[in-house]
Amino acid sequence: MEVKNTEISDLGEFGLIDRLTKDIKPHNTSTVRGIGDDCAVMQYHDTEVLVSTDLLLEGVHFDLTYVPLRHLGYKSAIVNFSDLYAMNATPRQITVSLGISRRFTVEHMDELYRGIKLACDIYGVDLVGGDTTASRQGLVISITCIGDAPKDKIVYRDGAKDTDLICVSGDLGAAYMGLQLLEREKVASAGKPDFVPEFGGKEYLIERQLKPEARKDIIAELDKAGIVPTSMMDISDGLSSELMHICKQSHTGCRIYEDRIPIDYQTAIMAEELNMNLVTAALNGGEDYELLFTVPLHYHDRVRDMKGIKVIGHMTREELGCAMITRDGESEIPLKAQGFNHMSGDK
């Protein structure tokens, strides 16, 4: 009998996860929700406990030639906190596991931890455990975040209705442009020890790439306004990809408006400079760690008036598919999930 050999890139990350986890049935009553959202949800007696985990590998997720270790530590923690906020929950604890290759010293690890601890202090999260080991393969960082939320406040990906409004926080595409800028300066600096990178006027892009924040403030604002979104995700892979996740899990379609996608002017200037399509960067760039969420139509006035939130479109019935209406209002472009896909062949 021939054994089939399927390349992982044929399935992609989500296809592989679907295949590996499709027949998993829970054993424990404490398991409320498993794979398929930003966090898993568990109920221990009357408390909802949430958990999320991220694996970051040198050479795949970060490049230490331009990422300072302190920033890397900060960002590694932040991306996990962001997963908890994306469920409308509060991150409380993290565990940090490190695989460390020989070129790193204790002082390097001090720097990495300085960033992790700073993030923990700012967001009020406790570092409670982890595992530390040698690595033959560069730096490996695995962070798991645990938190809680009142049961009736948890927001999943599958609760959007076909008349809901689609909202995003902050602006999109800047982190991606920051990465392009860092890559450009890395290439330019090759072999030139005295090279000074050219970041003037582009500090926001660099900051969005190297030191992103999780939108704890937006979660607090929504709570203050008495709004519980019907669905929510954080934007790590790009708006298109995340929105399609929500639509798939909520059985809806969507329409977003090109002219409503929030973009910072530095992002626009950088796209021009690099001759890249600005909207494509905003739709597919990823690593923004902004919140994408849906609210019932009758919250329109309330969300419109909230600082840092923009209504970018609305859900539709599932059969209408997912599309963006162009600036001139005349055509619809189907959305594609071209976000960062670390499992695809071209990355």
Added chain:
Amino acid sequence: MEVKNTEISDLGEFGLIDRLTKDIKPHNTSTVRGIGDDCAVMQYHDTEVLVSTDLLLEGVHFDLTYVPLRHLGYKSAIVNFSDLYAMNATPRQITVSLGISRRFTVEHMDELYRGIKLACDIYGVDLVGGDTTASRQGLVISITCIGDAPKDKIVYRDGAKDTDLICVSGDLGAAYMGLQLLEREKVASAGKPDFVPEFGGKEYLIERQLKPEARKDIIAELDKAGIVPTSMMDISDGLSSELMHICKQSHTGCRIYEDRIPIDYQTAIMAEELNMNLVTAALNGGEDYELLFTVPLHYHDRVRDMKGIKVIGHMTREELGCAMITRDGESEIPLKAQGFNHMSGDK
């Protein structure tokens, strides 16, 4: 100013962890116990939630030339369950993060997951999440396990008293001997495609290395007998190293008796064959995943009669240090923590 560069091997794994985490203060009332035990303990309302995490790297923790992926998956899950049992808790959920390099196919991951799922089914644990990414560096496995325990049943490392009895479950050194055997056959097979490894009569050693079990049964037996140990750990790095952890954290010394250390006859035969010191293997071999625990002296008769548990010595006052009394009863050998240390220079 000169920046100091301290090699990580100068501090070792535990030294590095101590340094990185020494000034961490909790922000959340839900954080009961952080770094320094098999698990972190959190209290969400009235429930104690425990979490433990392990990072396993190809080339450091496993060698796929002789470890089948299904066994690797099983063992990766088991070692995490073991950390929960070592706190007298019940593992409930795991998250599994994978970094996968290009030489692995979807079918390989099916095999790995088959092992993880089998362990989950046998131990009643739910796989609730994870992260999957490409790796440039071989296979990376990061597993986090979450569980619970009644508050008054949780057993830490720091509760031993200086008159307590020291107990271990099962037998020691077999997993280490299994590893030696697998390494020997790997060397012997090099360049010989038709090579058939010689495992006859040594199946137990292979099984202990490739497919260890977590001692859920011992936890259940202790519970049935109404015994809550005063301290407990699972033996992953070797009896000496673990016992010294308990003594350090409990501020005790200890005496164990060479002739009471439980060793399987296959382990003894293999040590003879390889011309290795049998007791050294049992003390320092590691990866046994047996339970090491202490109980008050008055439980002596109860633990003596329990199947699969052996009393190997007793705690002492701290100033007496940690030592093993030799078979002839005439001398004391100070214990050393020579367990597997992935951070040390020689590993």
